[in-house]
Amino acid sequence: MQSETQSGSPTQGFWKSALDALLIPFLAILTAVILGGIIIALVRGNPFLAYYGLIQGSFGSTRALSETAVWATPYIFAGLAVALAFKGGLFNIGAEGQLALGATFSALIGYALPGWLGYDIPAIIHLPLAVIVGMAMGAFWAAIPGFLKAYTGGHEVINTIMMNYIALNTISFLLNGPMKDRDPNNVIARTPLIADSARMPTIFEGLRIHWGFILALLVAYLVWWMLNKTTLGFEIRTVGANPDAAKYAGINVKRTIILTMALSGMLAGLAGTIEVTGLNYRHELGFSIGYGFDAIAIALLGKSHPLGVVLASILFAAMRNGATRMQFLTQMPVDLISMLQALILLFVAADAIIRYIYRIKAKGERVVLTRGWGG
């Protein structure tokens, strides 16, 4: 950030740096799309029709746009969760578990609280309460590996993965047992529907897009502000860039690591909460599977920058949303999208390949996202 303002006029520097930052991801996406097209052609499909379907299904109508926003909402929150941890030098693979746990407990507050109290609660209290409980569960779940990292050196990659399994097992137990929907027709592991007072309103009548999407954009800005304009953000970035230097500068590294993980988990929990309060109005087992990995891909694609995360989330959401239309037009399986995403991620991660193909010179320092097991 500092180097941009030093070179040339500030505005020119901003646009130039934005262009530079976007160039590699753009070329990575382009390359992945071309490669994907070749793969489609290889399995006897029509790549042009497939991509046409993809775009039409994701941006072609008001309903399509609304659905893309609906898909993008949890991606933005979860992507921000992983990106924030990256900034702090931590790799949070546990977004999946934190998200699911947040969703489960937010659903619990949503359906059970009126019963516990014995009377209806106004939405102005009930909805925020459900959201806060989901966020708190996510933060708590991520703070445990954060604590272990800070005080015992146990690597957060393994610990967050283990916490994922513990969360999913616990949720299986809850959704099959104490929290199961008691409706006589129900055979699947899911919670009852949450009360009306815990539901987030939709923005437009008849479309599924809800205020969670606006909240996601707002939170993305807040994360950017927190990282770049506050002391805490400075501490997180310093610990992420060089923990030893941070220690000598008088930053409480242990506390910062735990806080970073807790904030990251909070965002992941928020992703789950918003899905429950804004879209599904309940939590269902297996519903959130794969969000954790998508979030990693999104954070990497967005280069851990909140704006990049928002754009990457919209791209991923558009692909997921348009896939159905693509399948309808070309009989290409929806799973093609996963492969396209993997290719995009591959080229974003290995930008050296992209630089080699398009003969672009590398600029600036390499950003270290994670370190080996030593921490």
Added chain:
Amino acid sequence: MDWRRFGFIALIIIVLFGVVVLVGMQQRPPILIITSMLATTIAVATPLTLGALSGVYCERAGVVNIGIEGMMLAGAFFGWLAAIYMYHVFNFPVGVSITIGAFFAVLTGGLMALLLAVLSITYKVDQIIGGTVVNILAVGLTGFLNRQMFFGQSSVFGGAIPNSPGVLPTLHIPIREIFSPLCGASESCLQTVQAINRVFDQKPIAISAILLVFITHYVLFYTRWGLRTRAVGEHPKAADTVGIDVIKMRYANVFIGGLMAGLAGAYFTIESVPSFEPLLTNGRGFISLAAMIFGNWTPIGSWAAALVFGASQALQINLQLFRELIPPQWAFLRQSYVVGLAPYILTMIILTGVIGRTTPPAADGVPYEK
């Protein structure tokens, strides 16, 4: 691998077995319970052992391998696909088809590992991200091809999954034949020998996993190759100075690691159940990784750790068998979810360093720059 850690591992396994024996004693003699649990333990531990060995090869050479899961998954799919192709399209006999399938699984693991090697060694991509790319690519590739090959109207097999040629046969080790004459007329002795024999009747990949543990131990600690591998993982600069080709050693070891992960993948579709479903490996690559750390980056330690995971799975399976016998004050054991948490919590405890600190190779995760 220190004795304290081995003692801890042995203790856990004894406790896990002890619980089942205590619960099931009224219905079945303990020897039968123990041997049946041992058989399950070894079978369940097989992919974990191989996955952990994959990690040992890569990380001893200085490349963090978080892509074991993806290599396993890809190996499982392509091995299975190859077996079906050989059987249905080329009309090979069953045995040949399965063998070729296993070979393809191993090869696929190696190829996925080469991708990790190119990313992390040549392009110096962050190794954990390189591994994540391998994982995500494997999920996408296998999911897409699985759907495209078997479910599409225009697919090769016309929208139906053809019968798989089956799985690898169980190898019979003639313990019963050798020892039963010693029993004379004693019925219980015969039963015991029979039960013990069941532990040793394992399938080829399970047996090769155990052999590979000891082969890897020998290679790593008693050969020139192993010394060079460890040198490259601990202090690449020094290794380079004495004329070891760091890049080549890392490539070779990552590739070997991939072959191990591929064999682990073959366990799922060629040895265990002859079918494939998306996300079939279900996180076992990550548990292998945990087993490797648990075993302090040594082959034998990793194997012991994999056996702990196997034992806790065996506990889960066997407790379900004796569900009705569980006393009411232990009712929580009836919930398979609760018992299923054991390995994950254990891993986290191990990682805290209560049982002695684990020490990764010094240059693990650091790309080599001349």
